Amino acid sequence: MLRVGHRPGRDPRLTTHVALVARAFGARRLYLHPPDPAVVESLRGVRERWGGAFEVEGTPSWGEVLRAARGPVVHLTMYGLPLGRVLPRLRGAGELLVIVGGAKVPGRLYGAATYNVSVGSQPHSEVAALAVLLAELLGLPDAREFPGARQRIVPRARGKRVVRAGARRT
């Protein structure tokens, strides 16, 4: 994952949502441009409590992240081709780099991406587009496991139940 056009101080909550969705839906790592220690710290805290190996890394150069990509680059944008049309080419493509734009996306990104992909050609949310893409590619995150968690949720029909990891399910 690469988040481009983040505005430190202005976008912390939206970028944190992008990062949390990436983690919860099975991405391995998020590169953040420009870097923002607040988001890195926030996700480190989530990893300590909730487990898994997801990492956020600030990067001063999104071009470098693209050059290091080992598979197709998917840029999520409301102007791109419909996800349903591109999905067959993404399935089985191996490692993907998914780019989620923030407020300002450099025009060059459209040319640098392998696929510019839209989730509905309407204005909505990069958080939503990312979640739907990952759910289509990797399945619903219902059963995803996060090793090393200190705590986990026991799903319930009513109310909240959080147990220490390793505790017996009741």
Place this chain on the structure above:
Amino acid sequence: MLRVGHRPGRDPRLTTHVALVARAFGARRLYLHPPDPAVVESLRGVRERWGGAFEVEGTPSWGEVLRAARGPVVHLTMYGLPLGRVLPRLRGAGELLVIVGGAKVPGRLYGAATYNVSVGSQPHSEVAALAVLLAELLGLPDAREFPGARQRIVPRARGKRVVRAGARRT
């Protein structure tokens, strides 16, 4: 749709994302508690430009919205039952009221909902949970039409193309 626990002035962008996702993925209306004219205005502007009939309405009482519901009430929460398990009961259930909590969700909501549903038992984003639920229930929003739009996007492999509604597709 019902958004509960919105904090006017603090959450405008996240609640706007919730509203935009609801609209783009096929919901009919969003009730917002507490009311926030800024979000109502913002979505009115989107409807004028991009079409459709989606409306945002502030409500001083979320209980009234629940009492007026004509079908199952689905409360999205990380503590609920996995979406995959509940989906079969939601399909074909007719009109749904979907509740998306904000920062503070009253505990009574868990009891008032027909189903408390999680999209992965991990912290992530109400915007993502809503998008995935609606995509599972109503399909990807790729081909959704919004009558009365002034402008629409022509999906492209590269770059951006927006045309006046009614203009010929090129």
